[in-house]
Amino acid sequence: MTSIEKYEWVLLSNKDRVKPLAILRTEMPIFGEINGIVAGDLFDDRKALAEAGIHPPLVAGISGTQGEGADSIVLSGGYEDDVDLGDVIIYTGAGGQKNGRQVSDQKLERVNLALAKSKIEHLPVRVTRGHKHKHPLSPAKGYRYAGLYYVDDYWCDKGKSGYKVWRYRLIAEKTDSLDYLVKEPSGEYELPKRKQTTGNRIVRDYQKAKNVKAWYQFQCQVCGLAIETSAGLYAEAAHIKPLGKPHNGPDIESNILCLCPNHHVMFDNGGFAIDDNLNLIGINGKLNELKKHRISAEFIQYHRDHYLKNTE
């Protein structure tokens, strides 16, 4: 018996029972590449695109939530302020339309906020071009997945209609992101041999950072500041023992701090360190630590030993 069937059975047997939201709630957005799909892949329609896991919504152009960020967009030609330069796209937010015409201002809310969140969290956004989006990279029919982009900036403008629109500059993750289009002597665009997808390292890492930031509600563990932006609260995940060679620190919560940008820069560059009692060395104060965090003594010692100046 599937969970859905179980749920229906419960409803039949007990009409007063509250809906089990955990079953009905849609899953979190999935960020980054989808297994088995590569840039250049074609899909007949939005249903096929959704079933592949590239872009779940059947109608909406932006997939995601304001809390988690936007994982995918579709360019479908429906917004007159879109600009598509291939590796750089100026995408228009959703809303303010009636019968395909812009008739009111767009607001920075819902999926528009999701794209803003993707910017401040540096999350990758899948991009797909549809046949109604008139562009050399669009397919003649159906939809073509274009690969991962990052939201480089977002702002509001008065659009061609005179109404306010939110705009997002997206930049392709790979400079060779257009390699899937190879001009053949016939004049037709053809697909090259399939490349293996690179996996999802960036997004896996993000999950740990996200956990730590959420525990502290984006408040800096040094000064308590949680920075407010139009996309929501902002904080940075600082690795205590650095990830890169030759340090090879692990990407786990016990090696991550939630810091404001200033204290992140100071920490990474020896402006302060942390002793075994979590007192700060170099500046006044004590590091705020939640019980469940369990910051590793080994890693803060490593940071002391390798980044603090003039130690004996």
Add this chain to the structure above:
DNA sequence: ACTATAGCGATT
């Protein structure tokens, strides 16, 4: 070409 609307999954 433009316009209306049913449709349905996802979000709030």
Add this chain to the structure above:
DNA sequence: AATCGCTATAGT
């Protein structure tokens, strides 16, 4: 429960 939407299709 109500709202939304870069569909899809039919009608003018």
